[in-house]
Amino acid sequence: MKLKYILPVALAMPALLWSCKDDDEPFGNPVIDYRDATETAHFGDSLAFTVNAADAEVALSTLKAQLYYGDEMVEETVIRTKESGKDYSGKIYLPYFANVPDGTATLKLVLQNINFTISEKEYPVKVTHPDFPYLTLRTEDGTEYRMNKTGLDTYAVSDRFPQKLKAFVIAPKVGENGNELVFGYENSQVKIGAESAIPFSSSRGGKFAIELNTRTFAASPFSVLKLNGQELESIDDNTARVDLALSNGQAITPEGFSNFGDWWIDPDWFSRNDDGSLTFKAMGGNYRLIADQKLQYFRVETLLNGTPASLQADGTGALWVIGADFGKPGVGANETGWTTEKAVCMAPVADKIYQMTLVGGKTVKTGSTNFKFYGDAMSWGNEFKHDRLTSNSDLIGVGDGDSHDDGNLYLLDGVTLKDNVIYVFRVDFTAGVDKGVLTVTEEGEQPFEEKPIYLNGVKMTTGDNAIYTIVTDLAQGSAIDFNSVDGLADFYFDPDFLSYDADNDVITFLPMDGTYQIVLDKLGATVTAQRFDGNSPAALGADGHGAIYMMGWGAGSPSLDSQFGWETNQAYGLAEISPKVYRFTAVAGPEKGSEIGQRIRADYISVKFFWQKGWGGEFSGDNALTLAPGSDKLLKVNADGNIELAAGVTLEAGATYEMTVDLTAGNSAGVISMVKK
Amino acid sequence: MFDKYKTSNMLLGTLLCSLALCSTACDDNDKFPEEETTPQPVWVDGDVRVLTTTNNRAKDLTPSAISFSTKDNMSPRSIYLDPSTTYQEIDGFGAAITGSTAYNLMKMTPEDRAKFLKETFSTTEGYGMSYVRVSIGCSDFSLSEFTCCDTPGIENFALTSEDTQYVIPILKEILAINPDVKVFGSPWTAPRWMKVNNLTELKPTTSWTGGQLNPAYYQDYAEYFVKWIQAFKQNGVDIYAVTLQNEPLNRGNSASMFMGWEEQRDFVKQAVGPKFAAAGIKTKIYAFDHNYNYDNMADQKGYPTKIYADPEAARYLAGAAYHNYGGNRDELNKVHAAYPDKELVFTESTAGDWNDGANLSTHLVSDMEEICLGTVNNWARGAIIWNLMLDANRGPNRPGGCINGFGAVDIDASYKNIQRNSFYYNMCHMSAVVKPGARRIATTGYTANGLTYSAFRNPDGSYAFVASNNGSEAQNITLDDGNRHFSATVPAKGIASFIW
Secondary structure (H helix, E strand, C coil), rough: CHHHHHHHHHHHHHHHHHHHCCCCCCCCCCCCEECCCEEEEEEECCEEEEEEEEEECCEEEEEEEEEEEEEEEEEEEEEECCCCCCCEEEEEECCCCCCCCEEEEEEEEEECCCCCCCEEEEEEEEEECCCCCCCEEEEEEEEEEEEEEECEEEEEEEEEEEEEEEEEEEEEECCCCCCCEEEEEECEEEEEECECCEEEEECCCEEEEEECCCCCEEEEEEEECEEECECCCCCCCCCCEEEECCCCCCEEEECCCCCHHHCCCCCEEEEECCCCCEEECCCEEEEEEEEECCCCEEEEEEEEEEECCCCCCCCCCCEEEEEEEEEECCHHHHHCCCCHHHHHEEEECCCCCCEEEEEEEEEECCCCCEEEEEEECCCCCEEEECCCECCCCEEEEEECCCCCCCCCCEECCCCCCCCCCCEEEEEEECCCCCCCEEEEEEECCCCCCCCCCCEEEEECCCCCEEEEEEEECCCCEEEECCCCCCCCHHCCCCCCCEEECCCCCEECCCCCCEEEEEEEEECCCEEEEEEEEECCECCCCCCCCCCCEEEEEEECCCCHHHEEEEHHCCCCEEEEEEEEEEEEEEEEEEECCCCCCCEEEEECCCCEEECCCCCCCCCCCCHCECCCCCCHHHHEEEECCCEEECCCCCCCCCCCCEEEEEECCCCCEEEEEEECC | CCCCCEEEHHHHHHHHHHHHHHHHHHHCCCCCCCCCCCCCCCCCCCCEEEEECCCCCCCCCCEECCCCCCCCCCCCCCCEEEEEEEEECCCCEEEEEEHHHHHHHHHCCCCHHHHHHHHHHCCCCCCCCCEEEEEEEECCCCCCCCCCCCCCCCCCCCHHHHHHHHHHHHHHHHHHHHCCCCEEEEEECCCCCEEEECCCCEECCCCCCCCCEEEHHCCCCHHHHHHHHHHHHHHHCCCCCCCCCCCCCCCCCCCCEECHHHHHHHHHHHHHHCCCCHCCCCCCEEEEEECCHHHCCHHHHCCCHHEEEEHHCCCCCCCEEEEEECCCCCHHHHHHHHCCCCCEEEEEEEEEHHHHHHHHHHHHHHHHHHHHHHCCCCCCCEEEECCCCCCCCCCCCCCCCCCCCCEEEEEEECCCCCECCCHHHHHHHHHHCCCCCCCEEEEEECCCCEEEEEEEEECCCCEEEEEEECCCEEEEEEEECCCCEEEECCCCEEEEEEEC
16 A cells, blocks of 8 residues: 555544544453353363353443364354343354364453453363264154264164165264254265265165264265276266267276176177276267166267267267167166157267167067167257168168158068067168168077176186185175175075074174185075185194084085085085184984975984094094083984984974084094084 | 453554554655565564465565464364375475576676575575576577587587576576575477488488487487586586476477487487486486477377386486476376386476466466476476566567566566566475475365465475465464464465475
């Protein structure tokens, strides 16, 4: 500012100020008397205070209560103080932010009279985080789930949730001055008091845990979908998109997609690689890939200048299909219909040639076809009628407007498409966009592809009879996830290795940590396991850990239809359910016609335990097992080491028995017991 | 409980302030500061020393001080410095001493020049700029077109009058003020007798622009670099680093030479690297020295990484240098991810009429985000912008080169009055607190849209923190190094530097 402006203002200011006050008017002396000095509080509390405010000379104006975290004022409350000498009460909120440590805040009281004289007093308040006994997850539809405390400041709930779940987390009032606190979402961060719900998302719907840390506000899950490292932008709860520049033959690597092995891969655009990636099959260009997580497939749209492309006058661009009787990934699940938004973009497979592959009974109905081609992107514009499109197919014709709607494709007389046969529709504009030629060719049958099964994301190997196996390291108590296996509730899980919680769709691994072979028999509907050492069945270690094996008659798995006998390849490895303790849990049943799970005969048992899966070291002679106290009522140990039912004993058919071999006293001092559960 | 009681009277304070203002302002009209007068770069002592600049120059490298807080740090806007997580070492920040810049500086009175250079380069009485770039031979901001060997035969190498009369004297003045300033050299063109029209026809060319280095002269041109470095050293100037070609994909300008990555690979592997080794020259060699987008030449994408793929060439290269006239600085991250052991440095950016470059209100923060914080946060060890000083006619400049650019500062026709532009503020805000040899360190905590920052640990153990705020409201932050903390403000549309 120039001096010529400053000088008059400076000179005038004293005069102006003096002119609005009487020279004799007193300054006054505001006096603060803080009555209820509260020295401790929690974040999120409303701190109550009472102050006696007085000024003997000048009328009071306001009392301000200011809360400082460090040097920063984070909250202020103002009370009008009309009468001197009176008690004034109020509350000031202690804001609760992420990552703010416990510490000493400052409550500053500022009392001011009408002559602007102020007095200030500061009081320390020790502020700590509240210890919530639990939290409540409240979804947008009002459903509530209790989040239990899982550690210091951490809370979680595991349940069946949709893939995307918008919810608030409510913390209950803690302490006399506490408030119910609502964790919401603002600017991509969890925040107390935010008006938007937290957009939790998992890689897939189903059972998963939602967690929140009340100190850091870290929450999960927030899954991110990526293709070639580029994050997909969410369109709605089920779909997300990304625009990519792709070249023919380019690999596309997905990240974050659940059950990607189950996704339908559109053969016009992609082929699937063994490593889980895709290879782009169409011509190079710019494309929009829309991931539909509900239908589990990618919808692909050719782009021009960042928007869905239309057919250009020279035949380049894109060609779209709208109509009935077809749809991707399946005509049943997603028939295209006469909805422009669902128009299917054909893949440009060569210059001015567009392709759509359909499979009879799957992506196209076999008894009828009634769809047509449009040049304008997802609209009714630039419709192809018979004057601009001819068919040289002996299967499909282009309607001429008489017996068939003009331009609509129809099955020629006597033609029925065949189930599971691949039909490739190509429209060729190389002769001009007014001279389109449709060809439809049969390209064999769609090969039967056994759906891969993944255990915790690792692909299981499969041979004949839909039996899937994997050797992997597993931890006691850990969850096991099989994707793409329907009806797990009807499966039999070896009860000493695996437990299945049908309500929560959770499989838990039971034995000690180690390497195990897991076998999933899809046709037999069983899941079994045995301890492995590398790629071979484990043996009993000198330290008592590993596996022991059972052979003999009167026992089998998963039912007595598969008795072990004395065939070494049938030897059954017992689970080490706690250190050096091995168990075989079985329901007693008949030798013939037993049900799954009935693994011991009610009327006869004669088995022996071995140190390996085969002959060799065994629990006999000096190493013979001894009976635990009380087990002699059910079992006896023969001189040859065989274990049999005690004389005259018949087990209760249908009852569950636990046979346990305890080697904690040493491999040569094993104790066997059996109890009825 | 502590009880801090104080009584104040706003009326009395206002009166006293008014009287004080009056008594100061009334003294002498001639002593009122002229608007053009620049503030003295004097730190204000305190626990934390601060420099602040706003896009309206209400704060113009304004020094202030902050005391460490004595209270518990409970600020929700805390930024925590983590010196246990370190990133790249910092070489420095500065501007190019082009022929034009040196010429303009020489046109100033010795007193004015000394004052400007001191406030720019002094680490104790100025902003401590620590990195400068010079051309090897001419650049597009030279007084004419030339190289140091325009007569065929490498034995004819000699420094030019622009070097001896302008650039080197200025460098020596700078080094006298701050001996730790690093000097970076880049050629715009090889001597024309070493150039051919292309590598297929190999026809001689007399053009200052375009052409390519004749492979037959790889050894001579490598010797040219050796002689240039030795000549500068004989004149008291150590050359810290060179690139082998400024903007190797640019065939235009007033002087230039195309050098694709395969040529540069072969040149460094077969000639420059071995020559430097044989001569005992420790000067760093950086590859590339051009735009993030490789001028959209498909076969040149990832230029330096293609050279790094050849271990024989890579062993001579310290890293790569980049300009920002095309592409995105994220390229720095990609190159670092591919070759984390190779260094990165940002060596050129210019403001001009094309981007309203003298408009501080729009450029101060955006340039800070792009040039300084943006490159440093993407692994650059330093940043150098183009001309330190241009004149009122945007020059001296050359036909075919840039004619409408601005310097970091511009000086008027009297060679008296200086206009600071955004790049000057940017570099000063970095160099004033981030010392050569500093390490960028990790931060956690508060972030906000428009708030960009970076933290450093200096070799003497002090901490540096530089922040820009592109928002329309000031950002109050608390900086916490684990032992001490303090609250500070980064003004709206402003930048602030802290050292403690």
